[in-house]
Amino acid sequence: MSDEQGFSVREKQAALTLASIFGIRMLGLFMIMPVFALYGTDLIGFSPLWVGICIGAYGLTQSLLQIPAGWLSDRIGRKPVIYGGLLLFALGSAVAALSDSVYGVAVGRALQGSGAIAAAILALAADVTREEHRTKAMAIIGVCIGISFAVAMVAGPLVASATGLSGVFWATAVLAVLAMLLVYFGLPKVSVRGQIRDVTAAPELFGRLLRDRQLLRLDFGILLLHMTLTAVFVAFPLSLLDAGLAAGHHWWLYLPTLLLSFVLIIPFLILGARRNMNKLLFQGSILVMMTALVLMAVGQGQLWLLALAMLLYFTAFNFMEASLPAFLSMLAPAGAKGTAMGIYSTSQFLGAFLGGICGGVLYQKLGGAGVFLLVAMTMAGWFWLAAGMANVSQVRSHILPISGNIEDRVVTEQLLQRLMALPGVQEALVIPEEKAAYLKVDANLFELDQARRLVNL
Known part of the structure; x- marks a missing residue:
C-alpha cells in the first residue's frame, strides 16, 4: 500500500532499516570516545598521544576508503559492499578487544574505519525510494546518526564500567553482526541503478568542486568540527574524573546535557529555515562552541562549570552537524551533490583523525586546559572563514x-x-x-x- 503523499510500506521499511544499520555502526565507532582515556590505562604503551590515535584512527581509513567504496557499490552492488564493510568492522572490533597494547587497539580501530559503508547505504536508500521521498529517507538516516551519538555517550561509560574496555569492543562486534542480520532480513532485493549523482561521487567533477570556495568552506568547517570533537574527548573525560565524577557515572552528565541540547536546537533550526537566518545562527554556534571550550579550560576541577560547558558544546555541535549538510545540499551544483558529499565526508573523517592526533599531542604537552584553549583558537579561525559563506535557505x-x-x-x-x-x-x-x-x-x-x-x- 502507498499513497501520493507518503512512503510506501517498502520505502518505510528500507529507510528505517538502513538508518538502523548506519546508526548501529556509528554507535560502535562512538562508544569508545568517552571511555578510552579512562579505561585504557592498563594497556601497554598507554599515553595521551596514543589515546588520541586510538580514538581517531578510524577516521584515517574511513576518509581514504569512503569514495572508493561508493564507486565499488556501483559496480558489484550495494549489499556486498555493506556486508564487507560490516565484516571489517566486526574484525576490527575483535582485534581491539583482544589487544593488550594501544598499538593493537589502534590497528583494530583502523580496521573498523576501513569498513566504509556510508556511501553504499546512501546509494541504496536512493535505489529503493522514489525521488519525491528521498529527502525523507536521508533525513531519517541523519536523525539516527544523531541518536547513535547520544546513545554512545551513555552506553560507552555503562558498558565499560561493567565489562572493562574489551567489553566495549566486544559489544561493537556484536552490533556489527546485528547490522548484518538487518541487511539480510530487513532490506528488499533491488537492482543497482548505477551512478545516482545525488548520492554517489563522479570523478570528473572533483576538480570543479575543489575550486568552489563556498563548498570548500563547508568541507573545512566539517573537518574542524570533528577535529574538535575527537580532541575534546581526549581530555574531557579526564577533566570529569579530576572534578570528582567517577568514571562509571560520567553518563550522568552526558545524558541530560545531550537531551537538553537536542531540545535547545529545535527552535533555532526552525528559525533559520523560516527567517533566512541560517548563516547568522551558524556563526553564533561557532561563538557558542568557543565559549564552551574556554569554560572547559577555566572550569578544571569544577563539575558544574564543566557540565555547563558540555551543554553549550553539544548544543552548538548538534546545530552545526545538522546545518552543514543542509548548506552543502543548497550550494552544490545540479547533479554534483553526491560528489560534494563525498568530499565533505572525507573531510569529516579526516578531521576526526587529525583531532585525535592533535588532542593527544596537546594533552601530553599542555594538559587538558591547553587542549581546550588551543582548540578554541581554531574556532576563532573558523568564525572568520564562515563570514564569507553564502546565506541560502530556499x-x-x-x-x-x-x-x-x-x-x-x-x-x-x-x-x-x-x-x-x-x-x-x-x-x-x-x-x-x-x-x-x-x-x-x-x-x-x-x-x-x-x-x-x-x-x-
Whole structure:
C-alpha cells in the first residue's frame, strides 16, 4: 500500500532499516570516545598521544576508503559492499578487544574505519525510494546518526564500567553482526541503478568542486568540527574524573546535557529555515562552541562549570552537524551533490583523525586546559572563514526521471532549455545515460508538477 503523499510500506521499511544499520555502526565507532582515556590505562604503551590515535584512527581509513567504496557499490552492488564493510568492522572490533597494547587497539580501530559503508547505504536508500521521498529517507538516516551519538555517550561509560574496555569492543562486534542480520532480513532485493549523482561521487567533477570556495568552506568547517570533537574527548573525560565524577557515572552528565541540547536546537533550526537566518545562527554556534571550550579550560576541577560547558558544546555541535549538510545540499551544483558529499565526508573523517592526533599531542604537552584553549583558537579561525559563506535557505535539489528517447543531442538540448526557462530553476543538468534531469531550484518559485510534465516526452 502507498499513497501520493507518503512512503510506501517498502520505502518505510528500507529507510528505517538502513538508518538502523548506519546508526548501529556509528554507535560502535562512538562508544569508545568517552571511555578510552579512562579505561585504557592498563594497556601497554598507554599515553595521551596514543589515546588520541586510538580514538581517531578510524577516521584515517574511513576518509581514504569512503569514495572508493561508493564507486565499488556501483559496480558489484550495494549489499556486498555493506556486508564487507560490516565484516571489517566486526574484525576490527575483535582485534581491539583482544589487544593488550594501544598499538593493537589502534590497528583494530583502523580496521573498523576501513569498513566504509556510508556511501553504499546512501546509494541504496536512493535505489529503493522514489525521488519525491528521498529527502525523507536521508533525513531519517541523519536523525539516527544523531541518536547513535547520544546513545554512545551513555552506553560507552555503562558498558565499560561493567565489562572493562574489551567489553566495549566486544559489544561493537556484536552490533556489527546485528547490522548484518538487518541487511539480510530487513532490506528488499533491488537492482543497482548505477551512478545516482545525488548520492554517489563522479570523478570528473572533483576538480570543479575543489575550486568552489563556498563548498570548500563547508568541507573545512566539517573537518574542524570533528577535529574538535575527537580532541575534546581526549581530555574531557579526564577533566570529569579530576572534578570528582567517577568514571562509571560520567553518563550522568552526558545524558541530560545531550537531551537538553537536542531540545535547545529545535527552535533555532526552525528559525533559520523560516527567517533566512541560517548563516547568522551558524556563526553564533561557532561563538557558542568557543565559549564552551574556554569554560572547559577555566572550569578544571569544577563539575558544574564543566557540565555547563558540555551543554553549550553539544548544543552548538548538534546545530552545526545538522546545518552543514543542509548548506552543502543548497550550494552544490545540479547533479554534483553526491560528489560534494563525498568530499565533505572525507573531510569529516579526516578531521576526526587529525583531532585525535592533535588532542593527544596537546594533552601530553599542555594538559587538558591547553587542549581546550588551543582548540578554541581554531574556532576563532573558523568564525572568520564562515563570514564569507553564502546565506541560502530556499534552494532545493530535484532529480526527475525522463520518459522517452533523449539520445539525440538536439532533443536533449531542447529539454535542457525548457527546464532552464521554468520559474525558479537556477541550474539544470540532463544526463542521457541515466535518463534523468538534475535541477537546482528556488523553492519559493519552482513548481515540481510543471517540471514533471515537461520531462514526460
